[in-house]
Amino acid sequence: MVAGAQVAHVASALSCVEILVSLYFGHARVFPREPSLPERDRIILSKGHAAAALYACLAERGFFPTEMLERFACNGSLLGEHPHFGDVPGVECTSGFLGHGLGIGIGMALAMRMAGSKSSVYVVLSDGECNEGSTWEAALWAPAHGLSSVTAIIDFNGLQACGKSTEITCLEPLAGKWAAFGWEALEVDGHDMCAITDALRAPRGEKPRAIVARTVKGKGVSFMEHNLEWHYRPPSPQDLAKALAELGGASG
Amino acid sequence: MRNAFVRAVTKAAAADDRIMLLTGDVGYKVFDDFAAGFPSRFLNMGVSEANMVSTAAGLALEGMRPFTYSIVPFATVRCLEQIRNDVCNMELPVVITGVGAGFAYGENGPTHHGVDDVAALRAMPGMTVVGPADPREAEQAVSALIDNARPAYLRLGRAGEPVLPGTDAPFVLGRPKVLVEGAGVAVLACGGIASEALQAARILESDGVRALVLSVHTVKPITGLADMLRAREVRSVLTVEEHGPAGGLFEAVCAHLSVERDAPRIRGLHAPDAFFHVCGSRKALLEMLRLDTPSIVAAVKEALADQR
Numbered sequence: 001m002v003a004g005a006q007v008a009h010v011a012s013a014l015s016c017v018e019i020l021v022s023l024y025f026g027h028a029r030v031f032p033r034e035p036s037l038p039e040r041d042r043i044i045l046s047k048g049h050a051a052a053a054l055y056a057c058l059a060e061r062g063f064f065p066t067e068m069l070e071r072f073a074c075n076g077s078l079l080g081e082h083p084h085f086g087d088v089p090g091v092e093c094t095s096g097f098l099g100h101g102l103g104i105g106i107g108m109a110l111a112m113r114m115a116g117s118k119s120s121v122y123v124v125l126s127d128g129e130c131n132e133g134s135t136w137e138a139a140l141w142a143p144a145h146g147l148s149s150v151t152a153i154i155d156f157n158g159l160q161a162c163g164k165s166t167e168i169t170c171l172e173p174l175a176g177k178w179a180a181f182g183w184e185a186l187e188v189d190g191h192d193m194c195a196i197t198d199a200l201r202a203p204r205g206e207k208p209r210a211i212v213a214r215t216v217k218g219k220g221v222s223f224m225e226h227n228l229e230w231h232y233r234p235p236s237p238q239d240l241a242k243a244l245a246e247l248g249g250a251s252g
Numbered sequence: 253m254r255n256a257f258v259r260a261v262t263k264a265a266a267a268d269d270r271i272m273l274l275t276g277d278v279g280y281k282v283f284d285d286f287a288a289g290f291p292s293r294f295l296n297m298g299v300s301e302a303n304m305v306s307t308a309a310g311l312a313l314e315g316m317r318p319f320t321y322s323i324v325p326f327a328t329v330r331c332l333e334q335i336r337n338d339v340c341n342m343e344l345p346v347v348i349t350g351v352g353a354g355f356a357y358g359e360n361g362p363t364h365h366g367v368d369d370v371a372a373l374r375a376m377p378g379m380t381v382v383g384p385a386d387p388r389e390a391e392q393a394v395s396a397l398i399d400n401a402r403p404a405y406l407r408l409g410r411a412g413e414p415v416l417p418g419t420d421a422p423f424v425l426g427r428p429k430v431l432v433e434g435a436g437v438a439v440l441a442c443g444g445i446a447s448e449a450l451q452a453a454r455i456l457e458s459d460g461v462r463a464l465v466l467s468v469h470t471v472k473p474i475t476g477l478a479d480m481l482r483a484r485e486v487r488s489v490l491t492v493e494e495h496g497p498a499g500g501l502f503e504a505v506c507a508h509l510s511v512e513r514d515a516p517r518i519r520g521l522h523a524p525d526a527f528f529h530v531c532g533s534r535k536a537l538l539e540m541l542r543l544d545t546p547s548i549v550a551a552v553k554e555a556l557a558d559q560r
Contacts, residue, residue: 097337103303107310137303
């Protein structure tokens, strides 16, 4: 997809694949044939620049035909580099501008609580998004209002757009910060789907839950892992062939 | 105007259980009735305007009809990116409500003056921008914006504005309202400053000038204005607003009339393109900045002199 369209953010997408798969193919209730069914759980990819991973999950899960993925970020396509609400089945809200997803998720959770709904809200954030004041505005508010149906999953891959996340801001201890803000904070290996699922399934109290998922940017492709360049660089045909050989995949 | 807004929203909430009120920790005791009547639909979001707007968007995505509320600069430009991407981009029925248009918080200084908000919000794609002239128009605007069910900005005065003659006429979003009939020359006002325009019209009348006075309560979109002016053979237009020169009523009216054949000449009375640091009440600041009744009278006379 990203190689075909020659766009950026492939490494950002690779770091959150297991998180999204754990949600869409495991823990979360989704209804691909009826994507707006009120009983569904809401999944927000707040780090919208990883849209390629989201679209791949949605297509494989049956929200839309996988052939559509070939048109990702192409002229005239509805699958943009950042997801847009209303254009793509399964996309709960427009995202890509960092630091908005948690607030939107809180609004959804409030409305669902008023409606007596049992659905949950999952918001996938980047570590870079934890630079945004608005993320912490939302983080402060939700626990005071007992929004236990909200789960924030932070894809802590350690690299943001221009450097190491922990050097650019004082991000650590990240789980400790969420706990200090009143969240039930858990830390998991973000590429271990059993661990992610266990963290999602663990019995809930009255607090919202934050899962700090330790991940590797560019996971699964040796020359992309931990390499900031792949936040930007579109893969060449040669890069794609090498990456697919490592991942054992057959198509782009 | 603020109290009229609160009354209208409280009344609307009784009839429609989708109506919600979110405040950025502003409005001490003002929302007591709403909060008592509809506790789950009243939220103090804290001094967190960005999160207030995102949360309102999330609520709207689930079918609610939220109003957000804070002092003009904090309700608008403080969280403009949330308004842009969460509300306007997704075309959600959220009403951003700012209290303290123009110099209503005069003594608080330029941090609290609302003189650039109309420009910022008018620039947002698909946004409707409304500045009621008096408490009656504020109430009318609330129901019109609920019916409109689109992104909107409601720019309120503060408290104690007089009810103006003529505002009991039907309120149609976009369509200016005639407050005083006249011909040849027109004063177009947006917001509470319409009361200065009305006083100016009275003085002008005693001098034999029948100036048309319109409340341009909707700054975006504007509809039907050119026809209203043509029907009254208006050749000179004076816009009056508590807002800077860029992007407010003056520019909106210029844009609307520019496509007209034989468009009237348009002049504008507005705040300067600068932060105004001198302390003072709204009344004092309007005098200092020549936005008061005598300044409007003088500007209309100047416009008429130019016609000859």
